[in-house]
Amino acid sequence: MTGFAAYIGIEIVEDQEPSYIIMKKLHKFFIPIELFLLFVIVCRYMEDRLMDKLTHVTAEYFKEQEKAPLVPVNAKAAEQEEVKKVALTFDDGPNACYTEELLDGLAVKEVKATFFLIGKKVDESPEIVKRIFEEGHLIGNHSYDHVNLNEMSEEKACEQIHKTNEAIKNVTGMIPEYLRPPFGSFKKNLDSDMNMIEVLWDVDPRDWSVKNTGKVVNRVVTNVQDGDIILLHDEYATSVAAAMEIIDILKSQGYEFVTVDELIFE
Numbered sequence: 001m002t003g004f005a006a007y008i009g010i011e012i013v014e015d016q017e018p019s020y021i022i023m024k025k026l027h028k029f030f031i032p033i034e035l036f037l038l039f040v041i042v043c044r045y046m047e048d049r050l051m052d053k054l055t056h057v058t059a060e061y062f063k064e065q066e067k068a069p070l071v072p073v074n075a076k077a078a079e080q081e082e083v084k085k086v087a088l089t090f091d092d093g094p095n096a097c098y099t100e101e102l103l104d105g106l107a108v109k110e111v112k113a114t115f116f117l118i119g120k121k122v123d124e125s126p127e128i129v130k131r132i133f134e135e136g137h138l139i140g141n142h143s144y145d146h147v148n149l150n151e152m153s154e155e156k157a158c159e160q161i162h163k164t165n166e167a168i169k170n171v172t173g174m175i176p177e178y179l180r181p182p183f184g185s186f187k188k189n190l191d192s193d194m195n196m197i198e199v200l201w202d203v204d205p206r207d208w209s210v211k212n213t214g215k216v217v218n219r220v221v222t223n224v225q226d227g228d229i230i231l232l233h234d235e236y237a238t239s240v241a242a243a244m245e246i247i248d249i250l251k252s253q254g255y256e257f258v259t260v261d262e263l264i265f266e
């Protein structure tokens with residue numbers, strides 16, 4: 001004991017000091033070591049507790065991540081619900097004055113529309129029809145002379161449709177599948193006889209009559225619903241201007257513009 005005490009620098013006079021005093025002196029020496037050991041034990045304990053806590057929190061986090069899809073289901077469903085579709089259709093073209101202006105506007109706004117063309121005008125302005133086709137719009141048949149098909153013989157009505165299909169095919173190489181009878185007046189069984197699909201409309205702002213951009217826009221945007229087909233005529237500057245405003249307003253309301261085939265076959 002005294003050897004060790006001497007080694008650690010404690011002076012012990014063994015003859016004069018009882019052993020408890022010696023122990024006390026030695027204990028003084030060991031206090032910092034005990035405190036250090038205590039500190040290490042506490043640190044280890046705290047570390048264990050912290051690691052436990054961290055492991056638990058991390059496990060919980062990953063468990064939650066597994067449970068939660070990347071896009072919450074409700075948000076995804078809401079997003080799908082919000083996609084409303086609408087189709088702009090333009091009758092009576094191609095028009096030498098306004099159809100190209102309309103095509104320019106549709107291109108800028110990246111909207112595809114459907115054009116129901118009059119066969120006679122197709123023969124007069126094939127270059128405009130070519131542009132309609134090449135820019136990805138859908139082309140339909142609106143008879144050759146814009147006549148009421150219901151007021152003529154079956155043979156004459158078929159001729160009106162056939163001649164228009166041929167005129168369009170001469171320009172685009174494609175026979176139209178869709179037919180819009182002038183005045184919405186359809187002859188019974190003519191669509192099946194001609195193997196065509198009849199397309200009418202849901203929203204008619206009577207743009208040809210009112211010829212007022214603001215009124216046409218207002219009539220359309222206040223009546224339109226998801227899945228509707230809008231009837232306009234690329235025969236008037238007011239209708240072309242209205243179409244541009246309608247696109248902006250309905251797009252801001254979450255509408256997507258499609259061609260009629262997308263609405264019919266959905």
Ligand SMILES: [Zn+2]
Nearest residue numbers: 091092182183
């Ligand atoms: Zn028409």
